[in-house]
Amino acid sequence: TAGGMVIADRALTDYLPLERSAKGVVVSQFEMRAIEAVGLVKMDLLGNRALTTIGECVSLVSQHRGIEVDIEHLPDPDPATAARLSTGDTLNCFQLESPAMRHLLRMLEARTLDETIAAVALVRPGPSESGMKEAFCRRHRGLEPATFLHPRLETVLRGTHGLLLYEEDVMCVAAALTGLSLAEGDQLRRAIAGARGDEEFRSLEAGFVTQATRSDVDPETARAVWRELTRFAAYAFCKAHAAGYGTLAYQCTYLKTRFPTEFAVGIMNHHAGMYPTWVHVEDLRRAGVEFRPPCVTRSAWETTYEPGAAGADSAHAAAVRTGLSRVFGLAQATGERIVAARSDRPFRSLADLIDRARPTLPEVESLVLAGALDGTGRSRPSLLLEARAGARSRGARCSLVR
Numbered sequence: 121t122a123g124g125m126v127i128a129d130r131a132l133t134d135y136l137p138l139e140r141s142a143k144g145v146v147v148s149q150f151e152m153r154a155i156e157a158v159g160l161v162k163m164d165l166l167g168n169r170a171l172t173t174i175g176e177c178v179s180l181v182s183q184h185r186g187i188e189v190d191i192e193h194l195p196d197p198d199p200a201t202a203a204r205l206s207t208g209d210t211l212n213c214f215q216l217e218s219p220a221m222r223h224l225l226r227m228l229e230a231r232t233l234d235e236t237i238a239a240v241a242l243v244r245p246g247p248s249e250s251g252m253k254e255a256f257c258r259r260h261r262g263l264e265p266a267t268f269l270h271p272r273l274e275t276v277l278r279g280t281h282g283l284l285l286y287e288e289d290v291m292c293v294a295a296a297l298t299g300l301s302l303a304e305g306d307q308l309r310r311a312i313a314g315a316r317g318d319e320e321f322r323s324l325e326a327g328f329v330t331q332a333t334r335s336d337v338d339p340e341t342a343r344a345v346w347r348e349l350t351r352f353a354a355y356a357f358c359k360a361h362a363a364g365y366g367t368l369a370y371q372c373t374y375l376k377t378r379f380p381t382e383f384a385v386g387i388m389n390h391h392a393g394m395y396p397t398w399v400h401v402e403d404l405r406r407a408g409v410e411f412r413p414p415c416v417t418r419s420a421w422e423t424t425y426e427p428g429a430a431g432a433d434s435a436h437a438a439a440v441r442t443g444l445s446r447v448f449g450l451a452q453a454t455g456e457r458i459v460a461a462r463s464d465r466p467f468r469s470l471a472d473l474i475d476r477a478r479p480t481l482p483e484v485e486s487l488v489l490a491g492a493l494d495g496t497g498r499s500r501p502s503l504l505l506e507a508r509a510g511a512r513s514r515g516a517r518c519s520l521v522r
Contacts, residue, residue, distance in 0.1 A: 237366030
């Protein structure tokens with residue numbers, strides 16, 4: 121990726137200004153096209169947080185419900201998941217939570233994995249800015265017929281209703297009309313995307329039209345196809361990329377629908393979307409998830425799943441226990457001391473907590489205000505008063521000692 125890290129062989133120092141690490145491995149950073157130019161493999165490692173969220177959710181479902189979710193073979197369509205997709209109720213679902221995407225899901229009436237994959241590609245700037253997004257939705261829903269600029273394109277674009285949707289479509293269209301190989305079609309796509317200036321663009325167009333004319337395509341049709349290619353090629357998604365993203369998106373939507381509490385734990389621990397945490401909390405509450413505040417006697421550092429009692433009513437059902445990491449200003453070292461200290465014996469009082477876990481006064485105040493000491497049965501104002509009075513008393517004793 122742009123600015124990504126590369127670990128290379130020492131021989132590359134003959135060609136690029138790489139730096140040596142202490143162990144002799146060459147490590148440096150380069151722009152992605154420079155990496156390709158010297159023959160290195162470029163890999164985009166994307167969706168890691170979504171994968172971790174899915175993994176934690178599946179693990180919790182197995183651990184607490186005894187259900188083994190085969191995440192690679194989910195029902196498609198799944199009625200409840202399809203209902204959520206078609207209404208755009210996909211906040212905190214990977215790739216599906218932006219306003220534009222939720223609106224697109226409603227326009228498309230998406231219900232399946234394939235339709236989710238198409239939506240991921242359609243929301244890109246190329247299809248969106250060229251009007252293809254709206255046309256695709258109308259054709260997909262049967263509101264207008266698919267049209268093809270040339271009969272040869274019907275076999276190529278039948279699956280996308282006569283529209284360019286993926287990078288591969290650009291390659292295939294170019295190959296179908298000009299007789300180029302698919303590899304040469306991909307080179308043309310890259311040339312279109314990287315063209316600089318009108319002169320270079322006109323040269324590419326002239327070559328395309330000439331080649332298409334030699335393959336018995338009339339010049340006007342060739343120019344019309346060229347206009348579609350140039351509007352789309354610079355911002356296209358490759359189908360594998362869209363499929364990978366769409367699969368993760370569908371999996372997240374399924375898990376949120378079928379196992380909302382377990383999914384909420386994964387979201388709280390790993391999600392880094394476009395909205396603040398409280399937005400996700402309120403959305404998941406609407407989905408029936410109960411969130412419990414941080415607690416010095418029950419919370420781990422991360423957010424955890426609290427199982428309900430067998431046959432329990434809603435008041436004692438499974439819930440999400442907010443982790444101590446969510447307490448504003450609480451250092452991780454302090455949180456770890458709290459968890460370690462209570463493993464020996466429960467905290468008997470606020471003074472006992474302060475004595476054994478050694479939080480600072482601001483940390484104690486944050487714990488109180490977050491509800492982490494509500495289990496003591498005392499009011500928050502009284503706890504704050506005790507903490508502040510104790511801090512003044514300890515400060516006075518330290519002054520006397522000095």
